[in-house]
Amino acid sequence: MTPHHLISIDDLSDEALRHLVGRGLDYRNSVGATSHPLADQVVGIYFSKTSTRTRTAFTSGALRLGARTIAFGPHDLQTNTGESIEDTARVLNRMLDVFVMRTAGDPAEMRMFAQDRRMSVINAMSATEHPTQALTDLTTLKWRFGAIEGLRILYVGEGNNTAAALALALSRYESVSLELRTPPGYGLSEDVLDRVDPKVVVERHDMRDLPEAADVIYTTRWQTTGTDKPDPNWRDVFAPFQVTGRLWRSSPEAVFMHDLPAHRGEEVTAEVIDGPHSIVFDQAENKLHSAMAVLEWCR
Structure with missing residues (x-):
């Protein structure tokens, strides 16, 4: 074989x-x-x-x-x-x-x-x-919602390797919406944007006019494993993209996902990751099954 x-x-x-x-x-x-x-x-x-x-x-x-x-x-x-x-x-x-x-x-x-x-x-x-993180994420979405089709996902943070794989994977599904809010200069690469379905994946570089009624709010750590950022002031650029409880005002039923490891007080607050909307440890367990x-x- x-x-x-x-x-x-x-x-x-x-x-x-x-x-x-x-x-x-x-x-x-x-x-x-x-x-x-x-x-x-x-x-x-x-x-x-x-x-x-x-x-x-x-x-x-x-x-x-x-x-x-x-x-x-x-x-x-x-x-x-x-x-x-x-x-x-x-x-x-x-x-x-x-x-x-x-x-x-x-x-x-x-x-x-x-x-x-x-x-x-x-x-x-x-x-x-x-790619194996994306498969974990899709397995988690299907486990939590019963289906992936029709889900609305808000991703906040760097357009890193996790975001790239997630965008490529979700592009395969109908009626899915993935909106990425990434810091200026830290979005998805042009190569990835050329390969995703623009009807599914939308990217902006600000936190204004956030989508309502998201099913999932997702973030990753700001300092991706194995990488360094050339700009010494990069944290100032990332600060507005922290995931806090205010994001649930327009999406009160959303669950929270994070690929871990997490740095509480940086990309996400403790009240979110340790709160009732968080499914991050179920997501982590699904990495084994995936x-x-x-x-x-x-x-």
Whole structure:
């Protein structure tokens, strides 16, 4: 069987995207959780940047599916001593069945590992896209609302890799509205904007005239993992985009989502993330169920 890769949301057909969301929900509901479709397979877990949820989700998920795992830290591969990515990829393709990667680089590097097509490659976050987070988010939306179609989502904060993947994924659904309010100079890239459905995704760089009756209000941390902002005064630009309780005045029934880690008092106030509208820890749990769905689908 030719393995599947998940390096970008664009790698998924509409059918595959919906399958992964539904399968994640199955695992959330314990359907098939006792099977071991990855028995006798070996999953490499390579994280060059810090991670709590994604690394734990894929490691735990692989073990629950019957696989064995090998963990690689940022200094473990011989690429640190000058070996080419191509040579490293050739070797790992002969030893691993799945390679889960987190880097701060371009996903083109991940595609080098996928060229041999013996080993599945999963993007557990790159500089430009976080596709497994988007699958987690869609699984959470379907779990909470029963359907994704028709939802109205307000995203507040940086147009980072999480926002990019979410926009690409939601563009596949009908009657969905994703409105992003991003700080000037920190919005979605032109590359992502060219790939999303403009009928679904709208972006503004201010906090005026916020949409009413949103179903979801979503934010992420201001300092994306593995990145630095060149402007020393960037916090002043971000300050108006903090998620506070006032955002619920026009959307009193909205739930709050955050991909974590969270910095209370920066991108979100404690009253929001720890309040009755927050589903962030259900969302975090769904990262495990979504990871299991991705691992199963790749093999």
